[in-house]
Amino acid sequence: MVSPHRTLTEVTRRIVERSRPTRQAYLARIDAAQGRFPARGALSCANLAHGFAGLEGTEKIAIKAMREPNIGIVSSYNEMLSAHAPYKDFPDIIKRAARESGGIAQFAGGVPAMCDGITQGNAGMELSLFSREVIAMSTAVALTHNMFDAALCLGVCDKIVPGLLIGALQFGHLPTIFVPAGPMTSGLSNDEKAKIRQQFATGQVGRDALLEAESAAYHGHGTCTFYGTANSNQMLMEVMGLHLPGSAFVHPHTPLRDALTAAAARRVLDLTVERGAYTPIGHVVDEKAIVNGIVALLATGGSTNHTLHLVAIARAAGIVIDWDDFDALSQAVPLLAKIYPNGKADVNHYHAAGGMAFLMRNLLEGGLLHEDVTTVMGKGLSRYTEEPRLVDGQLAWVPGPDQSGDTKVLRPIGEPFQPDGGLRLMQGKLGRGVIKISAVAPEHRAVRAPAIVFDSQEAVQAAFDKGELKRDFVAVVRFQGARANGMPELHRLTPLLGVLQDQGFHVALVTDGRMSGASGKVPAVIHVSPEALLAGPLGKVRDGDTIVIDAERGILDVEIEDAQWNARAVEAPKHQAENEVGFGRELFGVFRAAAAPAEMGASVFGPLPTFVGEPAEHSIHATKH
Incomplete structure (x- = not known):
């Protein structure tokens, strides 16, 4: 076995030490639950009768007799999202497979699933980030009936998978497998x-x-084929041991996809207390699994949204990570994949070139993944270097390729596209933020230019339409954080700034908001914390201030004397009231008021969990190393 890389070991050690109190408290809670739940005998007769009243035939008899393990299905199926439409038929596949394996499956509940691709640039995007919290709570509602011995979570896209996982981790005593639907064809x-x-x-x-x-x-049906948050989610679930191996990028409505869905039902039954290989999700998602997720995100140039989502997921399991951890790992993890927007290929090309099995094999050979983790397939990651096949109509796993099928898309550990993961922690007078540079050409990674300050992306669009932006500048788009307006993605800005960059201007974006999970070729420092609404330093920037961005060195600064900067007042937002009404935004006021800073996942569930010494006011940087 290859020795773990020194940085991998050191970052993991820091996380374990920092998380010790909250991780121990979390494990104690779920271990205590295992002894009492899901013992359906603890339910009164009236409770239990309600729980199986909707079933028919043998399923009702089995639950009434309390003999066979019962799977709770939590699904994000709807017809609005191409990625989630295939889930319509999954419950029937799962129930049939469960029956054939001597178990039962019930559709426990559905969770909402909105599409950022539909709401980009519209008021609905201001509900997007907090839909993650709604999904987590909906998952908890679905599982709270105490009728289940295991769970299957059906979800693909941006906030849906993080929300499902945060919710499932509150029932960390249940064995749980995530079931993908796959990408659409190219x-x-x-x-x-x-x-x-x-x-x-x-x-x-x-x-x-x-x-x-x-x-x-x-x-058509399936996930959008670029490598944004949705496909980053699927990669993460596999690397963290929550998928069946090789299942992330198999197309929907194919015999192999249906076979994998049925196999997930059979496997999760094997993981129940009754079957003897008890593997609760709270023990699968540990410090090493979280670090493995960060490493693979960096190695593939994945979504910047996971500098929020992985933080929130980890905290739900009692694990505390921050952007220093991402930054340190990024210095050690090479970029092995080029998938749009980091390259021209889509996820189907990536999968055909060797996909997850090839990636996992190479990261393990480089000592950049913890192999000794618990997964839904058992102990260790070796099974995840295999890929599924149908052999004489039966599902089997075979060794994955040991050579890339296309080195323009996927490369071995010894011949990376670049020596680091392309994600940087940026800090200076303007606060702390992150930038993804794997898609940014080296000549555009450093920008020194005057600021033009905007309080909305609509204002940027208006200035662009008037021809006012044909110059070198840094767009400072503020009051876009979670407290201000729910932290919508500012995807509308990508083509505008891209046009100006192509025209030869030196441009960049600095914002306390989010960009797309497919952040592109223009340098964008995002998630800047503390956000402007909380008196963050972006509120001090004025038009004409010289902004300095150096992505290679992690610098985010403004050229101004300290005394003058410290004396400058933070401006108030001009249009805050408009972000609080209409399109359901009134219902989300409680989320905006409770949101933690971006570096703590922008979650409303904090301080759950917290750690010793964390300030009650949710400091932007919880711990120094």
């Missing part, structure tokens, strides 16, 4: 789609051409 290339978006932004093509391009790219 359509119009992501590169061509981006080009037409930029042409539309400059008036070169009309809306009819734009809609035709978008329809050709997003054309």
